[in-house]
Amino acid sequence: MKIKVINWDSHQERADRGNYVWFKFYNAFWEDEKIHSLKPSAKLLFVYLLTLCSKASRDTVDYIPSIAAALIGTGQLPVADLEAAGLIACQENAVTSPPRGEEKRIDIRLDLEQIYQLYPRRTNQRKHAGLARLRSTVKTDEDFAACQRAAANYAKYCEAEAKDPKYIKQFGTWAGEWREWVEMDPPMLKKGDWHG
Numbered sequence: 301m302k303i304k305v306i307n308w309d310s311h312q313e314r315a316d317r318g319n320y321v322w323f324k325f326y327n328a329f330w331e332d333e334k335i336h337s338l339k340p341s342a343k344l345l346f347v348y349l350l351t352l353c354s355k356a357s358r359d360t361v362d363y364i365p366s367i368a369a370a371l372i373g374t375g376q377l378p379v380a381d382l383e384a385a386g387l388i389a390c391q392e393n394a395v396t397s398p399p400r401g402e403e404k405r406i407d408i409r410l411d412l413e414q415i416y417q418l419y420p421r422r423t424n425q426r427k428h429a430g431l432a433r434l435r436s437t438v439k440t441d442e443d444f445a446a447c448q449r450a451a452a453n454y455a456k457y458c459e460a461e462a463k464d465p466k467y468i469k470q471f472g473t474w475a476g477e478w479r480e481w482v483e484m485d486p487p488m489l490k491k492g493d494w495h496g
Contacts, residue, residue: 301362301363301390301391301392302360302361302362302363302390302391302392303349303360303361303363303379303388303389303390303391304359304360304388304389304390304391305349305350305353305359305360305361305387305388306386306387306388306389308353308358308359309359310324311323311324311325311350311353311354312324322354323350323351323353323354325350330343334385334386334387335385335387337385338378338381338382338385339378339381341377341378342378342381342382342385345377345378345379345382346382346387346388349361349363349382349388355413360391363379363390364414412431412434412435412438413431414448415434415438415444415447415448415451416430416431416471418448418451418452418455419451419454419455419471419474420454420455420458420459420463420465420468421465421468422465422466422468422469422470422471425470425471426470426471426472427471429470429471429472429475430470430471430472430473430474430475431475432472433472433475433476434447434475434478437475437478437479446479446482447478447482449481449482450478450479450480450481450482450484451474451478451481453481453482453484454469454474454478454481454484457481457484
């Protein structure tokens, strides 16, 4: 599904530029009538969608519910609430036949950035080497879902172990072994059960 943020231009200072690392976030944001009436999970989802639009430098983005759920932590995501409030418009993806051999390839550039956002932060983290490694191994929607699960599992493991950030694996190192974390159930691990 694609989601269009209505009035996206009002969140951009200069429409002539792209690849923003920021967007306008007015201090009156929470007082806006449309925003104020939303549930907290809907407000957080809307801010998440604003960040996706900012990264993509456009008003319409591919919406990946699993990433949003991991960030927001709720069972049912309030997309319909945002649409009813007039903040977003949902568009179903058109079904088209991809070129032969590309049936299951995904838009790696944007999606891998989202996996990086799930990864626990480390002191002196190096992002680009890890993204390059993931580009070589994450090729399909199934790979992406598995890698996303692996990043969430590793983050839960680091949290359960109360790892000091300097002992969290470099993103590039983890990216070379991410498949080892797909089937893990980190909250069930006890200290000393994992030596990775």
